[in-house]
Amino acid sequence: MGRALAAERVRRDVEVLARAGLDLDTFVEEAMASLQRAVPFDGVCVGSIDPSTxxxxxxxxxxxxxxxxxHDRDWGLLEYGEPEATTFSEMLSGGVLAAGLQAGTVGDPAESARLQEFMIPRFGYADELRTVCVDDRGQWWAGVAMFRLRGEPGFDADEVAYLASLSGSLALGMRGGLLTTLASTGPANLPGPVVLIIDASNQVAQASAGAAGRLEHLTSSSPLDGGTTGLIGSLVGAARRYARGES
Structure with missing residues (x-):
């Protein structure tokens, strides 16, 4: 009874935050602090997504x-470059709003390269709960990944279903946060596109003039910001997968 009551309070909190006109960092920090009360986690990463691409x-x-x-570059290479049932894009394609690895929502956790070769050895995380944040128009604005350490109970089916039910509210808050943040910073006056040449070891071998400034513009001074290495890794992973003829 107490758990259900806490979950409903958190749901209302997230719904209010999503409509409060908060900037991106404030929304993420406050929404995740609320969610922690209903779905405890050790670590969480919230990725903002371009709904067009x-x-x-x-x-x-x-x-x-x-x-x-x-480790963000390697995460991006895995997430966008390797086929797995619980990548955010595969979840979206399959209509799966939330998935728990140990709960076996989709796929076998023993076959998850992301869990077995990345999360466990590098972070000590033994379970992951993910949701794709999709608004009422079907646009994908974010992905949320929560983690629990080894020795702790895994995320259960009720927690998976609960997070799925918050997908729309989280999407609304992320969309509003992005727009509020953009409105407060104004357009950047940065000339030309960024061209990066990536070598076989997935390192940047060459970069066009002004690339460093353009990449820096993608980050913020917030202590929550993960920087650009994950963004570059995800682009490289997606490009390599496309080159292999995989969608």
Whole structure:
């Protein structure tokens, strides 16, 4: 009874926050703090998504992931470059709003390269709960990934269903946060596109003039911001997958 009551209070909190006109960082921090009361986690990463392309545009991290960015490039390569049932794009394509790895919502956790080869050895996370944040028009604005450490109970089916039920509210808050943040910063006066040449080891071998400034513009001074290495990794992963003829 107490758990159900807390969950409904958190739901109302998130719905109010989503309509409050908050900037992106404030919405993410306050919404995740509320969600922590209903679905406890050790770390969480919220990725903002371009709804037109499905590409990652930024990350915000809290809990034990806050400020931990050194593995972001490899995460981007896995997330966008390797087929897996619980990548955000595959979940969206399959109409799966939320998935728990150990709960077995989709796929087998023993076959998840992201969990077995990345999250467990690098972070000590033994379970992950994800949701794709989709608004009432079907546009995808964000992906949320929550983590629990080894030795803790995994996310259960009720928690998976609960997070799925918040997909629309989280999408609304992310969309509003992005628009509010853009309105407050104004347009950037940065000439030309960014061209990066990536070598076989997935390192930047060459960059066009002004690339550093353009990439810096994609980040913020917020301590939640994950920087640009994950963005570059996701682009490279998607490009390599496309080159292999995989959608």
């Amino acid at each position: 499905g590409l990652l545009t930024g990350t915000r991290k809290l809990g034990s992931l806050r400020g931990v960015n050194e």
